[in-house]
Amino acid sequence: MKIGIVNDLKIIAESLRRTVISTSEHQVIWVASSGADAIEFCAKQIPDLILMDLIMPGMNGVEAIRQIMQATPCAILVVTATVDGSVGLVFDALGAGALDAVDTPVLSGPGSEEGVRDLLAKITTIGKIISPISELITRSRSLPLIEAKRKGGWLFAIGTSAGGPAALAEVLGGFSSSTPAAFVVIQHLDRHFAPNLAEWLGKQIALPVRLACEGDVPEPGTVLLPSREDHLVLNPKGSLYYTSDPKDYVYRPSIDAFFLSVAAHWKNNAAGVLLTGMGRDGAEGMKEMLDAGASTIAQDENTSVVWGMPGAAWKLGAAQSLHALAQIAGQIVKLATAQAETLQCKTQSA
Numbered sequence: 001m002k003i004g005i006v007n008d009l010k011i012i013a014e015s016l017r018r019t020v021i022s023t024s025e026h027q028v029i030w031v032a033s034s035g036a037d038a039i040e041f042c043a044k045q046i047p048d049l050i051l052m053d054l055i056m057p058g059m060n061g062v063e064a065i066r067q068i069m070q071a072t073p074c075a076i077l078v079v080t081a082t083v084d085g086s087v088g089l090v091f092d093a094l095g096a097g098a099l100d101a102v103d104t105p106v107l108s109g110p111g112s113e114e115g116v117r118d119l120l121a122k123i124t125t126i127g128k129i130i131s132p133i134s135e136l137i138t139r140s141r142s143l144p145l146i147e148a149k150r151k152g153g154w155l156f157a158i159g160t161s162a163g164g165p166a167a168l169a170e171v172l173g174g175f176s177s178s179t180p181a182a183f184v185v186i187q188h189l190d191r192h193f194a195p196n197l198a199e200w201l202g203k204q205i206a207l208p209v210r211l212a213c214e215g216d217v218p219e220p221g222t223v224l225l226p227s228r229e230d231h232l233v234l235n236p237k238g239s240l241y242y243t244s245d246p247k248d249y250v251y252r253p254s255i256d257a258f259f260l261s262v263a264a265h266w267k268n269n270a271a272g273v274l275l276t277g278m279g280r281d282g283a284e285g286m287k288e289m290l291d292a293g294a295s296t297i298a299q300d301e302n303t304s305v306v307w308g309m310p311g312a313a314w315k316l317g318a319a320q321s322l323h324a325l326a327q328i329a330g331q332i333v334k335l336a337t338a339q340a341e342t343l344q345c346k347t348q349s350a
Contacts, residue, residue, distance in 0.1 A: 035064030095166025153268035159255030161277030163305025174329025182218030259285025
């Protein structure tokens, strides 16, 4: 991949450059010492991936990401030494369009080799996500589909990636803790940041947010998030568990894996929602949800930071409709109400 580096500290920028070129698979096409320089360099040569620092003099990384995603969108990985100390900035960056975040590898001493491996692993994963070849792979279904007989007990299954945290805060901000529906959110994010995401999101919305544990059953008025990079899925009894299969999925945790399990095992009412995100994870699972009788909607292109995932669902015919971000909370409630009324009429006429 062609990679751009943004860091105001020359010694860190050089360390990142050497890490990147330590493998023949990647090359560094430019190094910027500020957010403003990064925007200018992107206008001249868009990289496949940017390694973006957050805290820099002048324009910080969040604003640089926001402007790059508006003018010359590309994959962005936050690489900063202040992840734990700047949780708010990290999620602002993810909301602006960054795909993920990782600690800056230490230059020497204990943990240096592990830090380099973690960074290169992130780069490799993102490379697979943005590769055109990955778009053509047909995923094998490891979960058998069954006939859905939907009743009550709503579940909103929400998938998102780049730009997700801010989108989630807006959509889920439209619900209260008394909402008679459960929410399970699959956000592409390193497992180390899962507790931070739950804490951050919980401060933005009225709904309680927590990490899903083995055996949890989605509960009304609660938001559950994955705590691992393994896939979070439902079993035939409707409870949650983690699985490493399918091992060949690039996205971990996978939205497709969860959506497929909802289609197969959630007997009650369900709505699948795909928000902004790079790639096409969730499109095929959403199609199975639709075929099983669930309501499905996707975020529109104009309000998406990246219209990869919702766009793929729309092109596949998996999403019943497209809506602006501000309309999605109301729309899924509207769809749920309409479906509930239809089911009630069928019951009364039977």
